[in-house]
Amino acid sequence: MNYNNILTKTEDGITLITINRPKKLNALNLETIQELHEAFKTANKDKNTKVIIVTGSGEKAFVAGADISEFADFDIEEGRELAAEGQKLLFNFVENLSTPVIAAVNGFALGGGLELAMAAHFRVASDNAKMGLPEVSLGVIPGYGGTQRLPQLVGKGRAMEMIMTAGMIDANQALNYGLVNHVTTPEDLLPFCKKIAGKIMRNSSVAIGSAIKAINANYKDGVNGFDVEISEFGNCFGTEDFKEGTTAFLEKRKADFSGK
Numbered sequence: 285m286n287y288n289n290i291l292t293k294t295e296d297g298i299t300l301i302t303i304n305r306p307k308k309l310n311a312l313n314l315e316t317i318q319e320l321h322e323a324f325k326t327a328n329k330d331k332n333t334k335v336i337i338v339t340g341s342g343e344k345a346f347v348a349g350a351d352i353s354e355f356a357d358f359d360i361e362e363g364r365e366l367a368a369e370g371q372k373l374l375f376n377f378v379e380n381l382s383t384p385v386i387a388a389v390n391g392f393a394l395g396g397g398l399e400l401a402m403a404a405h406f407r408v409a410s411d412n413a414k415m416g417l418p419e420v421s422l423g424v425i426p427g428y429g430g431t432q433r434l435p436q437l438v439g440k441g442r443a444m445e446m447i448m449t450a451g452m453i454d455a456n457q458a459l460n461y462g463l464v465n466h467v468t469t470p471e472d473l474l475p476f477c478k479k480i481a482g483k484i485m486r487n488s489s490v491a492i493g494s495a496i497k498a499i500n501a502n503y504k505d506g507v508n509g510f511d512v513e514i515s516e517f518g519n520c521f522g523t524e525d526f527k528e529g530t531t532a533f534l535e536k537r538k539a540d541f542s543g544k
């Protein structure tokens with residue numbers, strides 16, 4: 285599929301999705317959100333994709349936020365619709381994919397950019413990255429899940445401070461906060477993410493999908509995560525991967541998972 289605002293490439297089990305509006309610091313306009321939805325959906329269905337990495341093009345930005353020029357004259361209803369559609373199409377969608385998603389944060393990750401990185405399953409940043417939720421400086425609040433996922437990742441007090449000050453933190457502070465798992469040089473960012481992807485790919489993709497579901501259940505209202513874990517744990521016993529994984533262990537050989 286041809287996209288206007290993103291690039292996708294699948295190689296060695298990894299689909300790399302690159303947001304490609306460098307002149308606008310990869311700001312998320314509606315078309316980009318639609319295209320990202322399609323690209324993530326396609327990669328999640330693709331048998332050759334075991335891990336998805338999302339990054340921004342250029343050296344300056346991952347994503348500098350939602351495209352401010354698109355919503356500057358919105359009214360209350362349009363504002364609500366913008367947040368609801370975006371959460372459904374992209375942010376909640378990414379968080380609930382069964383294929384692991386790593387955000388490779390290669391520069392500014394602000395507003396919707398940090399929200400996208402937080403919707404990914406985990407984050408790696410280059411040492412020039414800067415992260416923040418500056419929405420209150422525009423008279424609005426984060427609308428793509430930022431008020432929920434930032435406290436989940438860094439704790440309530442730090443999230444309150446970051447959102448109230450509209451400030452940015454650098455990669456090392458993000459590491460210290462647990463917002464990103466690793467910091468690399470800009471050159472090492474993608475190779476490092478691909479190395480982690482390689483480790484993930486050795487394991488059962490069907491079990492990983494179950495683990496994502498169970499972990500996410502901890503953050504869903506009205507859902508008992510322990511019950512989801514019990515159910516997903518049980519489901520694993522019906523998979524070919526479980527038979528292969530346990531048999532390979534007992535036969536003292538490496539498992540060869542089919543992902544079924």
Ligand code: COA
Nearest residue numbers: 307308309311348349350351352353392394395396418419
């Ligand atoms: N929406 C729309 N356009 C954006 C954008 C956004 N979120 N972020 C950057 N851009 C555009 C700028 O308008 C500029 O376009 P132009 O060249 O046509 O004028 C271009 O990207 C480059 O940005 P610029 O501001 O010139 O770069 P800078 O290095 O001086 O500053 C930032 C970088 C990230 C600090 C600054 O762009 C910024 O504050 N962006 C907005 C961040 C934000 O508030 N995001 C939350 C949105 S809810």
